[in-house]
Amino acid sequence: MKNCFINGLSAISTQDTFESDFVNSLKTVNPNENILRATEPNYKAFIPPAAIRRMAKGIKMGVATSAKALEEAGLTQVEAIITGTGMGCSQDSEKFLKNILDNHEQFLTPTSFIQSTHNTVAAQIALRLACKGYNFTYVNGAVSFESALLDACMQITAADIASVLVGGIDEYAAHTFSLYELVGFIKDKKNVPFSVLNPTTKGTVFSEGATFFALENTKNASTYAEVVDIQLRNKLTSAELPTFIASFLEKNNLETSAIDVLIVGNNGDVEFDGFYKEAMHGFKDSIHLYYKHLSGEYNTASAFGLWVAANILRQQEIPEILRINAIEKKGYRNIVLYNQYRGLDHSLVLLKSVN
Amino acid sequence: MDNLKLELKTKIIETLNLEDLSVEEIADNDPLFGDGLGLDSIDALELIVLMDKDYGIKLTDPKEGKSIFQSIQTMATYIEQNRTK
């Protein structure tokens, strides 16, 4: 039985997370926007021009963050690549579908179709690394990333593999986002300004991003944290949540009091943020943090949450901008992340400090 | 013929997103695939659609493309001889 350590990470998000360090990268976003876009680096340092010319944003974000996570872990190769994406390569899907409909199935070209498959990012990373190992892509709403993380950790703990790249990627796509506005998943602009912690309206502020982690079965100087356990559930009522959390802690032989920090996935939707209130209620003595006011909501935004958690455990420092309550602790050992989206796809992740 | 070649260069750069390349940098006899422009099999499929859409030339077998898409010169010659629009 091996343990699963985060030895490298990288995020492209609405924040300046790719270039800047953890504490300094997090800034308040414009509360009058209902859609936020990721801050992109110059990709040319990570992707050769011949490859970049066909890539939509999600692919570029994924390839760049995976490269940086790998580099940070001091690795040049991994034994597996596992990604999660809620919506997949939406830009290319939309582009190809529009061409089909607008041109009545005539004069269609293959590039956007080829790049539209959900596993394009994982495949491009494999091509770039010439990685012939295990290659999986999970596509299940808000647990897309957690499914990938669970798969990765199961294989590491079972000693099937020693290293793996795990990431979550979702990109902005114009048509998809306008449909989300139509059904009220994205907040109506006439209700600005928006607040994630004290919302008054339904829906959420949508965004995009890519977050990658290099996981290994050994601890080293660059280790951020240990991923201890992951639990997923398709649906729950608010009343069932405490039992879901309690059995997760019990499985890991932990009392609520051992959890120093609870990180919740509040996205400012009055209809569904009650789940987080219920979760925080169960961790009265823990520090409560949130992050989607900085990252926006997207199906794999919870990977950004894990990025926050891992950074906190390594640096033993909590930026004020993340805080919900004022509880103080001497140090941070155990962090639980809880996330759901519209009452579906609940996930719990337990992270432990290696110090 | 010269106009056609210029037109092809412009279209190839645009269709295949060869942003870093300018029309002047593509010589008529440069190989499009392999060591020249470095195009690949996916680009070949894009070029087959371009032939159909813009010049009314239907290629049903991707293998036919091999000789036609050798260079701008060979493409232009084939189009001159076979175009229907």
Place this chain on the structure above:
Amino acid sequence: MKIAITGMGIISAIGNTVAENFAALKSGKAGISNLENISNSVHKGVLKVGEIKLSDSALAAMLKLPETHNFSRTSLLGAYAAKKAVENANISDINAYATGLVSATSVGGMDKTEQYFYQYFEDPSVRKFITSHDAGDVSHKIADALGLKGMVTTISTACSSAANAIMMGARLIASGQLDRVIVGGTDALSKFTINGFNTLMILSDTYNTPFDENRKGLNLGEAAAYLVLESDKVIKETNKEVLAYLSGYGNANDAYHQTASSANGEGAFLAMKKALQMANISSFTIDYINVHGTATPNNDLSEGHALQRVFGTAVPHFSSTKPYTGHTLAAAAAIEAVYSILALQHNLVFPNLNFKNKMEELYIQPTTVLLEKELNTVLSNSFGFGGNCSALIFSKP
């Protein structure tokens, strides 16, 4: 590691039940016909596909869904097949054990998205389908249809998706995370995939002919199939009949090209090797291979070379069942898992239909007749875009 399979359900172009599929396989009755259901496609009446000749409303009626439902065709097919699998496994309370669903799809609810893409903005009555687009919605719908509350996730690795769903299900049981997992895949035909494969110029204008020298490409198909995997604990406690065991699996990436397979079939070779290693058997133990065999020039050549590399001069009987069903993308490995289990149960190698001439580059050729022989171990291959290669090994109980 051996994971028990206790139930299976399927719907494909050759039948709505396991029995119907088996009867068609045995009698050599293919399900390829001209496209009918997508009424506003230029390919209607012309393109050869493995289509299920049931309308969405007929499928919804079979599932007893209310008029107001927002199931995509992919979800309808998936829910139907998954329910049949659970029935077949004699499960009365789906949540009696820690149960999960790992489902695969490549198009998700694309059939509805392409139908209402622009209409959504003008017509509120169709907006209920907006949330049916993503792959995860398909799995949620299936889980709801089964009444399943537990771990639900979806895998999308193009044409190898369902094989990977089966693998993940097995891993969840082996690691002790779950006692029971419903695994499989579903994909409906859509304009999106038909036109997509058409742009790649790999669709045949006639019936697909896997491993034939003059093969012209694939026929697309639609299908769904699910298996019930259960832990040894559940088998013991419920004293349940085991249909077959999943005794090995392997996944590897060809890392060669975004869509094409490498000439020597490196990814396929690695996936098969891993599966054999995991099952702890030599290549000589494999009695039959249900090959990926899409009938594209590229796949069959690459897979053929990989088979010759793994098995040398002793390549066992092999056949592709895609002439029966078409290539059903994310469902392919699931329906072929059902066919592999049927082969084991009945000691039959199903014929590779439409084959005439051996490929020049290979020394092997597929089995073209219904062959009766004792089968104990069957290998099933599935490969997909993005270099994704998977191999599964099934064995007799």
